[in-house]
Amino acid sequence: MIKRNAIVILSLILVIGFSSISKAAASPAAACDRECLRGFITKYLDAMLAHKPDSLPVAANVRFTEDCKELKLGEGLWKNISRLTDYRRDILDVREGVAVSFLVVEENNLPVLFVMRLKIVDNKISEIETTAVRNKKEGMLFNTENLKTASKTMLYVPTGEERVSREDAIKMALTYPAGLKVGSFVKVDSPMADDAYRFENGQLMAGPGCTFFKGCDNMKKQFIPTLSQITHRVIAVDEELGIVAVRMNFGAGSTFEGSGVLDVWHSFKIYGGLMRAAEAYCEIVPAGTPFGWE
Numbered sequence: 001m002i003k004r005n006a007i008v009i010l011s012l013i014l015v016i017g018f019s020s021i022s023k024a025a026a027s028p029a030a031a032c033d034r035e036c037l038r039g040f041i042t043k044y045l046d047a048m049l050a051h052k053p054d055s056l057p058v059a060a061n062v063r064f065t066e067d068c069k070e071l072k073l074g075e076g077l078w079k080n081i082s083r084l085t086d087y088r089r090d091i092l093d094v095r096e097g098v099a100v101s102f103l104v105v106e107e108n109n110l111p112v113l114f115v116m117r118l119k120i121v122d123n124k125i126s127e128i129e130t131t132a133v134r135n136k137k138e139g140m141l142f143n144t145e146n147l148k149t150a151s152k153t154m155l156y157v158p159t160g161e162e163r164v165s166r167e168d169a170i171k172m173a174l175t176y177p178a179g180l181k182v183g184s185f186v187k188v189d190s191p192m193a194d195d196a197y198r199f200e201n202g203q204l205m206a207g208p209g210c211t212f213f214k215g216c217d218n219m220k221k222q223f224i225p226t227l228s229q230i231t232h233r234v235i236a237v238d239e240e241l242g243i244v245a246v247r248m249n250f251g252a253g254s255t256f257e258g259s260g261v262l263d264v265w266h267s268f269k270i271y272g273g274l275m276r277a278a279e280a281y282c283e284i285v286p287a288g289t290p291f292g293w294e
Helices: 002-026 034-050 166-173 175-182
Strands: 058-066 081-093 098-107 110-121 124-133 192-200 203-206 231-238 243-249 261-271 274-285
Touching: 034 081, 034 098, 034 110, 034 124, 098 231, 098 261, 124 274, 166 175, 166 231, 166 243, 166 261, 175 243, 175 274
Parallel strands: 058 124, 192 274
Antiparallel strands: 081 098, 081 231, 098 110, 110 124, 192 203, 231 243, 243 261, 261 274
């Protein structure tokens, strides 16, 4: 009887052990919690300021892009970044081991809109995706006066009752590119709150107080162009803050003038069943430019 019980106990230990190993193997990124992900953003910024890419804990096959172009780590904005400002807004996806951050930094004492995506695997950075927008010519819009500190709306932590599932948050966020594709947020019934707002490169483009063009004070009902060539990728979901980050290429017709198109890093604040805000950094790129991470 004792021998039989010992066999049963051993079997249970093996089952539990294999189950734990299986779960760990299935989600290696989960080992990096919110503070861990936030810490990697800080390490990256510190290394940039020191101009020391070799100080970063990176994977042997790390890949780095800036403005859709693959570069050697240490090139691009790394060369001339001179200061960080107080504007930093982190989006932390613990499930996928992804950290996204919207920042305003300085290069040769001039402001730069800088956004990054870091992929963390086995406590090392394996992917680095970035965009740097230096002026109105590069971004079509450029208003750093409205980017002194992160907005209270984006920093708000929804209560348990207000949170929606990861899957539902993604579905709600993707009504935004779906609306642009057909030229109407109303047609796709995007779940935008009546007081929802949108900032692009620091410029208020929709929501209460918007005067950029007629009718922009209502984000859902405002006139928008039909961008039938729009493409998108979901890059992070911060389940605690209720934010979905989506990178989009708006395609033809997305700039005020010229032949370029807008490459956009968008983030959507979602809680209580509604989209409350959208904040984005945009850069003009040549038509047909891929993200570089297809």
